[in-house]
Amino acid sequence: MSRRRNIVAGNWKMNKDYEEGRSLARDIVAKLQPSDTLVILGAPYIHLKGVSHIISDINNLHLSAQNCHQEEGGAYTGEITAEMLSSVGCEYVILGHSERREYFGEDDTLIAAKIKRAQAAGLTPIFCCGEKLPSREAGEQEAVVGQQVKEALFGFSAEEVSKMVIAYEPVWAIGTGVTASPAQAQEMHAYIRGLLREQFGEEVADGMSILYGGSVKPANAEELFSQADVDGGLVGGASLKAEDFLAIIASM
Numbered sequence: 001m002s003r004r005r006n007i008v009a010g011n012w013k014m015n016k017d018y019e020e021g022r023s024l025a026r027d028i029v030a031k032l033q034p035s036d037t038l039v040i041l042g043a044p045y046i047h048l049k050g051v052s053h054i055i056s057d058i059n060n061l062h063l064s065a066q067n068c069h070q071e072e073g074g075a076y077t078g079e080i081t082a083e084m085l086s087s088v089g090c091e092y093v094i095l096g097h098s099e100r101r102e103y104f105g106e107d108d109t110l111i112a113a114k115i116k117r118a119q120a121a122g123l124t125p126i127f128c129c130g131e132k133l134p135s136r137e138a139g140e141q142e143a144v145v146g147q148q149v150k151e152a153l154f155g156f157s158a159e160e161v162s163k164m165v166i167a168y169e170p171v172w173a174i175g176t177g178v179t180a181s182p183a184q185a186q187e188m189h190a191y192i193r194g195l196l197r198e199q200f201g202e203e204v205a206d207g208m209s210i211l212y213g214g215s216v217k218p219a220n221a222e223e224l225f226s227q228a229d230v231d232g233g234l235v236g237g238a239s240l241k242a243e244d245f246l247a248i249i250a251s252m
Contacts, residue, residue: 010239
C-alpha cells in the first residue's frame with residue numbers, strides 16, 4: 001500500500017504559452033527548497049515534454065497532465081491517451097476536475113474509465129470531487145461528494161485505490177476568491193477518509209493523500225495544511241506565479 005505523502009500540486013489549466021511555461025518551470029526549479037513535500041506541476045499538453053526535461057533532476061518535483069482519454073487509442077481526433085502522457089515523462093494525471101464535469105459533461109462512470117486507463121499506463125490519478133454552492137447551502141455536500149467517490153472509486157480494488165490521490169475541491173471556492181474555512185475543509189476531508197475506511201479498510205484510508213483544491217493561496221495555505229486530514233493542495237491561480245507557488249509549498 002502507498003505511503004501517505006504531503007503533496008502540493010499546481011494546475012496551470014489553460015494558461016501559459018510555450019515559452020512562458022518553460023520560464024515558470026525554470027523559476028520553480030531554481031528556487032525550490034529540498035523537502036519531503038511532493039511537488040507536482042499540472043501543465044497543458046504542449047508543455048509536458050519541455051517541462052519534463054527542466055524538472056528531471058529534481059527528486060521531489062513531478063509532472064502531471066490535466067486530463068486523458070479513456071481509450072488506449074483510436075479515431076478520437078484531438079484527444080490524448082494515458083500512454084502518450086507516460087511517454088513524455090508524466091507520472092500523474094488530474095481526472096474529474098469540476099471544470100471537466102461542468103464544461104465537458106464528464107460523469108463519474110466516464111471518470112472511472114479514465115482512472116482505469118491511467119493506471120494501466122502507469123500514471124497516478126489525482127481524482128477530483130466536490131460540491132457546488134447550492135448543494136453546500138442545502139447541507140447536501142456530503143451526499144454529493146459521497147456519491148462521486150462511490151461511483152468513481154468503489155469499483156476498484158483496495159490495492160488500486162491505494163495508488164491514487166484525491167483532491168476535494170468545493171466548486172463554490174474555485175476562482176471566486178472564497179475559500180472553505182479550515183474547519184470546513186477538515187470536515188470534508190475526514191468524511192472522504194471515512195468513506196475510504198469503510199470500503200477499503202484502515203490501511204488504505206490512512207495511506208491516502210487527500211488534497212484541498214479551492215483557492216489555495218500563500219495567505220491561507222499554512223492554516224489549511226495544518227488540519228489533520230488535509231495532506232496538501234491542488235493549486236490553481238497561485239500556481240501560475242513561481243513566488244506564490246513556492247510560498248505555498250513552504251507552508252507544508
